[in-house]
Amino acid sequence: MPDLSRFSRRKFLTTVGASATTAVFLKGCMGNPPSDTTTQQSPSSAPAVNVSGGDTPEITKIRLGFIPIVESAPLIVAKEKGFFAKYGMTGAEVSKQANWASARDNVVIGADAGGIDGGQWQMPMPHLITEGIITNGKKVPMYLLAQLVTQGNGIAISGKNTGKGIGLNIKDPDYIKAFEKTEGRKFKAAHTFPNVNQDFWIRYWFAASGIDPDKDIDLLAVPPAETVQGMRNGTMDAFSTGDPWPYRIVSDNIGFMSALTEQIWKCHPEEYLAIRADWVDKYPKAAKAVLKAVMEAQQWCDNPANRKELITIVSGRSYFNVPEKVITPPYEGKYILGDGKPNVDDFKKGPLYWQDDRGSVSYPYKSHDLWFLTETLRWNFHSGAIKDVDAAKKLIDRVNREDLWREAAKEAGVAAADIPTATSRGIETFFDGVKFDPEKPDAYLASLKIKRA
Ligand code: CA
16 A cells, blocks of 8 residues: 555656656645545545644535546546545545536536536536526536646547548548538537537637538537447547547547647646535535645646556546556557557656646646637637627636635645646647637637637
């Protein structure tokens, strides 16, 4: 059993992979080590609460939803490695959600009525739920508390389209645009839920090569199993998806990867932790305890020495329920792209949970919320329910609680250098050279050739 107290207080200098040498400094949290770090199956087996001073949470239980994909690992690890219990959340539960729509419906219901208090979200679901935009008008204010992960997603293309130069740049956009003439149907692409990350990634990628995702192709939400079946039998052409699919698509001979999202936008924000605002307002110390546990889990996940154990934990029956060998390559940053593209083999190109080359992964930058909402304006999602950039900024100020992240980080003893000083990460650059300056979102919108705004 690892000695977490020693682990969490040490700086680790680790060599990553065989070639790349990367210093990963894991600055620890200050709480007391749990007496039992292996399993927390029920509150009765959890260690005694021993949180210093006035940090004792007002409540010890919370139910957090997760989707069984790599993005959810910090929540699962916080549970399985005893970090929730360490900070006093001895009754924290992580609850597998059937899909994004179920997660949304369950947070509207709330944990007291059999739903969830919060959990893992694609963006900008917390903002949309807050405004009642995707909940039939029912407004359930949410607080965004942390980013869970970066990268780990990609665009898969079916084998039928091999050899057509469909990569990060699409060499022959007319091949895709002419599909209706040549195939009797439009080029068909899928994501798992509309108007969120994976929809944004594939839209950005198509539009950068001059393909209008609303006009030149069919792009729709389809369950992953159905999408993959369609890719096998030649009725589905593209899939915007997350690990482990980018690996499986190639290893199972379904197709190839045109691009990884880390190539589209290096160190991009991916999924987030958000909890109902009424819960956080009622139990602010418990919210910070949850945050501290997730932060410690994120640091634990990023330590290469822990990846093997991480894979064992998340692949388990209650979680991803997949063979370990399926998620091992993506967790090592190993991707076979296929269709003549060079393979990727770089730990830092796989999912990262605590820090990446741009700094903090965990801290929820308001500038990233603004990109997601600006992109929402770009595609005129939700018939203009979010009116303009100013309305977006006001909504972000209500939903994004980076202040709680900072407080929790300080209380947990996270090094000052690991706590961003600004709510903006600054200018973001995409693979096609387009820049998003969070100070000038309207200029970004104006610069885009394909848009509905
Ligand atoms: Ca994702």
